[in-house]
Amino acid sequence: MSRTPLDTVEHAAETPDVELPWAELGLKKDEYERVVEILGRRPTGAELAMYSVMWSEHCSYKSSKVHLRQFGEKAPQSDALLVGIGENAGVVDVGQGYAVTFKVESHNHPSYVEPYQGAATGVGGIVRDIIAMGARPVAVVDPLRFGAADHPDTKRVLPGVVAGIGGYGNCLGLPNIGGEVVFDACYQGNPLVNAGAIGVMRHEDIHLAKASGTGNKVILYGARTGGDGIGGASILASETFDDAKPSKRPAVQVGDPFQEKLLIECTLEAFQEKLVVGIQDLGAAGLSCATSELASNGSGGMRVTLDDVPLRDSTLSPEEILMSESQERMCAVVEPEKVDRFLAICDKWDVIATVIGEVTDGDRLEIFWHGGKIVDVDPRTVAHDGPVYERPYARPDWQDALQADDANKLARPTSSDELKAQVVQLVSSPNQASKSWITSQYDHFVQGNTVLAQPEDSGMIRIDEASGLGVAIATDGNGRYAKLDPYAGAQLALSEAYRNVATTGAKPLAVSDCLNFGSPEDPAVMWQFAEAVRGLADACQQLGTPVTGGNVSLYNQTGEVAIHPTPVVAVLGVIDDVARRTPVAFQEEGQLLYLLGDTREEFGGSAWSQVVHDHLGGLPPKVDLERERLLAEILISASRDGMIDSAHDLSDGGLIQAVVESALLGEKGARLVVPDGLDAFTLLFSESAGRAVVAVPRSEELRFTDMCGARGLPVTRIGVVDGDSVELQGEFTLTLAELREAHEATIPALLA
């Protein structure tokens, strides 16, 4: 089984000419040479395994790093930011001594190969990032994108993904409070399964991934290590390098949410007793990542005995153990006198825990196997000194033609009947239809703190029972807008998420993102990426919401064809008292409906252009961040002072989509009129940004409109909450029953 002799550091030094399969492990020639240069000798197999996974695109961000720096460089001054980019997840101060951590990550490719497990382990991974910060996870969100709704493969992928997200999150006891479901043929072979999580802790409980204090013990706990996701490493394990055993080394991992639930509880109990000096979850690159990051972020070195790692498969080689991506594992650094207590807590929760090493006073990471030293590296070179690429990028030559293909010139409805038919067509289209068939598979209630969940504009969680302090989160992205203009598209994603948070009454504080793009080796894709990052960084600076962390997913493409550039943005907000939250649903008949913001002829990338004309071209709606900020301030003040009793932001589908949703949810209709200066079509379908529709009790009308007037926010009365139909005066009437059928039947018909 094992190669003889063991490829120790000593052996490597003595046998400089042994050829290692660096290319098979995904390293480039110059990268391998750099490893040799760093070490001053050829790497051992185990060292090569570590460098190759840690220097992969996924772990090192080598293509994206040069761009992502802008998030730090342009970061707005924010008193709320406690921990910024670089840690497992960012941490934000939300007041009263509470801190909140949140992050979004992708699990795109695994979810295509094995939808249930791919999506499930995506949730598992992001939740471990949250625990690793010291927080109790309190909610998850799941922005999703699939191929065409009527494509047969969507019927394989979507139900599996949704069941996997539900299966894992529900079993962990995390309410799912938001997300997105978007269908577009561009995601056919590359569905996007992004998952986000939020956690709450007290300021003093923030933990970081670092190994400090000579003599402190390194404890691996959670699931046993198996041969999961180690593809390339099996080459190192084989007798000769071409005698690989790939069939035994699965690329897809199976999650065990029950094990993760135990991991959460025992970790939190250990935090509570202040037993933990440093902590790291095991995600991509498994132990390679955890040991090298813990060691490089700490003050000393680390020594690890790999023989002590509990295995599920006794045939694993040391290289494979280092690379294994087995789920539901964590690594903690614990002072020697606290080890017994730590192990006792793990035992209480039936979690396997093993001391596998200790912090040393040197600055080396040394790993032993069968008595031989198989790794001896400076951990920084593994964790932080990976390659950085300045990939070439160029605005694609088709971009001008795409933008010139103006959606505002598409044929518009010419009669009231046609207008009415298009309303029905819009609200029943897969992207605009109700997603309740999906979201009802998620537990919204568990933990007993859910204030708002689907289909509200943002999810909201109470974090303090006594004061009512709460946090809100929304995730948004629009690949169609981003395709037309990636810079503006990223800003529109942020604008929408920001607006969604404010619409529910919460003040936006900070941002996480998940950047889903095609191959960075394509200069056009790289340009989209660079533009999107620049756009997001600029907009975050202007709105004062720092990016606290996120994730990049590249190579989402089939052959030469990339997905639409899809930056997904999550905005976290805070609300002093959740009793003041504003729901989407119309609450009472007779309330006046006001449209806030400016409505222009903006149909580029719109839902209307997609649904009615199957068209994508022109320019996306204009970005106006100062307007977004003003709108948010008004929505927050109005909620705090009780001036509105429902609100809904306007985004894809425009005003009519928002009104129909509020009406169906509240089971109350609306009578609308076309205000002066607008035509019915533009009123209903325009996707101008920076808008919301609010319901104002008559007693508050003056106070509310005065406030908008004084602050310079356009406010237009467009109707009243009334009856059991949605009527546009002089144009059409649609009963709630008709609308409900149109809006709610689509997704079950496609998927159930």
Next chain:
Amino acid sequence: MTARIGVVTFPGSLDDRDTQRAIRLAGAEPVALWHKDKDLKQVDAVVLPGGFSYGDYLRAGAISRFSPVMESVIEQAKSGMPVLGICNGFQILTEAHLLPGAMLGNNHLHFICRDQKLRVENADTAWTADYTAGQEIHIPLKNMDGRYVADEHTLDELEAEGRVVFRYVDFNPNGSLRDIAGITNAAGNVVGLMPHPEHAVEPLIGSGRTDGLPFFTSILKKLVNA
């Protein structure tokens, strides 16, 4: 004096804290019980909360049913101590044969989470006295294995003895036979149901209704007046 109501935490229990909160809001004293301890800490009643104990592996409730705490719960239940099983707790009670029948996967094969309308069929149990028979309430429902099944004879017997405590109204969310949402044992001290009353105890939270609070006030009154 107030009543002490135990809430068992099994590995994988999820709604144990929420249930403790509901008990507190009703004015009773929640007492945390641990699955590995036989000791019931002299509580006056026990709630087996919702969740996925042992991941619902094998069958929902099948593994928990053999935990040390259940030995005591089974013994006490048989001698009359009030026991409420919510969702996973209900599944544990059927697996432990404290309640007849069994819980199977929802007939539509999906997890389902919704605000569910129920009719209170029996307002005489230890846990439902603060309702009136025939009352219709809304309680959140969330489960994967909520389909109640039993043989015809058992079902007839349950009906005849008034031991169907809750029935789904307007919509059967899981294919439960005879729309059964909750049942009781012959003595009326052991009640199990799939929906989650502990998630309907505060006006702002969850479903935004408080239709679940009477569970906890019912038992409190019964114990305090006993």
Next chain:
Amino acid sequence: MARVVVDVMLKPEILDPQGQAVQRALPRLGFEGVSDVRQGKRFELEVDGPVDDAALARIHELAESFLANTVIEDFTVKVEEMVGEEK
């Protein structure tokens, strides 16, 4: 070391939506001529020591009290022999 297999199936009178879902999908996959599908569980137990009658009796008991819920399920216990076609 021997392998004992316990198969657990829902009793025939109990509705099996999983099996039905599979059956309903078959025509869509271009597969005709299957009149019924039932889905159950298969447990493979690796048993130390010899699988004699006493051991089998104990596994039978285990199946009855734990692996199956006999209110709704039937089970069979067998010592594994390789039959049919293995992928």
Next chain:
Amino acid sequence: MARVVVDVMLKPEILDPQGQAVQRALPRLGFEGVSDVRQGKRFELEVDGPVDDAALARIHELAESFLANTVIEDFTVKVEEMVGEEK
């Protein structure tokens, strides 16, 4: 009419949380001497007409493309013969 059984098991190298949970519970039930438990699925297909090689080949294909995800699961197809002990 014949019964064809498709057994689907997680590949041996893939984590089987269900089987592990069962195995870990056994000692608590006073049951020793089982070194591993794996839990899989059993599909019983009632097939109209004769189960000849062609039919078996098609069921094999069905198992491969639909009943199992061969990224993580192995399967076997067999024509049912009553073996062992039936309860």
